Amino acid sequence: MHRGVYVLALSVFALGTTEFMISGLLPGMARDLGVSVSAVGGLIAAFAIGMVIGAPVMAALTLRWPRKATLLGALAVFVLGHVVAGFAADYATLVVARVVTAVATGAFWAVGGTVVVRLAGPGKRARGLAVFVGGLTVANVLGVPLGTVIGEGGGWRGAFFAVAGAALLAMLGVLALVPRLQTSSGVAQSNLRTELRVFRQPRAWVALGTIGLTGAAIFGTFSYLSPFLVGVSGFTEGIVPLLLAVFGVGAVIGLQVAGRFADSHPFASLFLPLGALALVLAALGLFGENKVLAIVAVGLLGLAGFGANPALLGRMFSLAGEAPTLANSMNVSAFNIGNTIGPLVGGAVIDAGLGYLAVPVVGAGIVALALLAGLGSLLLDRRIGAPEPQRVADQQSEDAEVPAVCVS
Numbered sequence: 001m002h003r004g005v006y007v008l009a010l011s012v013f014a015l016g017t018t019e020f021m022i023s024g025l026l027p028g029m030a031r032d033l034g035v036s037v038s039a040v041g042g043l044i045a046a047f048a049i050g051m052v053i054g055a056p057v058m059a060a061l062t063l064r065w066p067r068k069a070t071l072l073g074a075l076a077v078f079v080l081g082h083v084v085a086g087f088a089a090d091y092a093t094l095v096v097a098r099v100v101t102a103v104a105t106g107a108f109w110a111v112g113g114t115v116v117v118r119l120a121g122p123g124k125r126a127r128g129l130a131v132f133v134g135g136l137t138v139a140n141v142l143g144v145p146l147g148t149v150i151g152e153g154g155g156w157r158g159a160f161f162a163v164a165g166a167a168l169l170a171m172l173g174v175l176a177l178v179p180r181l182q183t184s185s186g187v188a189q190s191n192l193r194t195e196l197r198v199f200r201q202p203r204a205w206v207a208l209g210t211i212g213l214t215g216a217a218i219f220g221t222f223s224y225l226s227p228f229l230v231g232v233s234g235f236t237e238g239i240v241p242l243l244l245a246v247f248g249v250g251a252v253i254g255l256q257v258a259g260r261f262a263d264s265h266p267f268a269s270l271f272l273p274l275g276a277l278a279l280v281l282a283a284l285g286l287f288g289e290n291k292v293l294a295i296v297a298v299g300l301l302g303l304a305g306f307g308a309n310p311a312l313l314g315r316m317f318s319l320a321g322e323a324p325t326l327a328n329s330m331n332v333s334a335f336n337i338g339n340t341i342g343p344l345v346g347g348a349v350i351d352a353g354l355g356y357l358a359v360p361v362v363g364a365g366i367v368a369l370a371l372l373a374g375l376g377s378l379l380l381d382r383r384i385g386a387p388e389p390q391r392v393a394d395q396q397s398e399d400a401e402v403p404a405v406c407v408s
Helices: 003-024 026-033 037-061 067-087 091-120 125-154 156-177 192-200 202-222 225-231 237-259 268-287 291-307 309-320 325-351 358-383 389-400
Strands: 180-182 404-406
Touching: 003 026, 003 037, 003 067, 003 091, 003 125, 003 156, 026 037, 026 156, 037 091, 037 192, 037 325, 067 091, 067 156, 067 180, 091 125, 091 180, 091 309, 091 325, 125 156, 125 237, 125 309, 192 202, 192 309, 192 325, 202 225, 202 268, 202 291, 202 309, 202 325, 202 358, 225 237, 225 291, 237 268, 237 291, 237 309, 268 291, 268 309, 268 358, 291 309, 309 325, 325 358
Parallel strands: none
Antiparallel strands: 180 404
């Protein structure tokens, strides 16, 4: 794997840390800014909304910009936004800074994914994306708790400055190790009309729906995992961070293992993790009071849930062919829509008096819908007699889209 892929994954680690870091800084931020805890929690939603809107909009606006320059620009805005947030004197300034940094993050995700695919090369698309997305997983496992520790020791502003510093290091890594990609002379430069063409296919919308449903199922359960483990499984609050780390380890393993098979077996690499995820969620809802089973289920939740991601991401790249930037930005938006809707559905289940045990059961039902959407993708492929999209796209890459790499 090209070293630039790992640099971009490390960049995603810095960007991903900030999305949920606030969850561990809520009380201190609320006191300092003179607002309610729920208002500070709304900054997480503001970031998600910025990602949903920012990814496709920035992908369209920067379509003709050099890829490496776009990545560096997005990181620069991200760093500046976090410096502004660290010095923010009021809540309104912090909201603006969060939205701006979210838009920059969306731009980085959209462009970074296309660069990863180009650097990984034919036959390693999903594997490269697994490494790329792995940066976000590690951010949730290590970055978010580390940000919380920094916030407790040096105040929440120190956590924002630390993330800015990490992103600045990421900029240096991109500058030094990510090559400038030049399209070969035989390939026309992508434009917005070409990029939009993929969305004429019903298969693209089915694929995006599958992504959103999967994200909703995973994060709808994960968002309430801490109170579930304490209130249902009977663990003490002190042990919960270790159990969440088990989830993270499972997610990292699932991403990397599935990434090795998703290129050659895209649908099998989708159906197997989703089927396992439905079973794990159902088991957690039915037998979550058993501590041993709960620990195993938490690990498998990360393993199966994130194990589906390489196939989900690779699907849109396969359908997009030579115009993947806007398609990848919609991947980002679909995931964030799912990550936003899932916790809302879980909260509605709890508010309805059904209890924490019902949350993973409802999640299993959402996964069932994702499986039906995946089956719909397969049937649509067979209905139109389409060759395996992954192999077609890889062949196009071999024939026409092998980049001239020039380190800038």
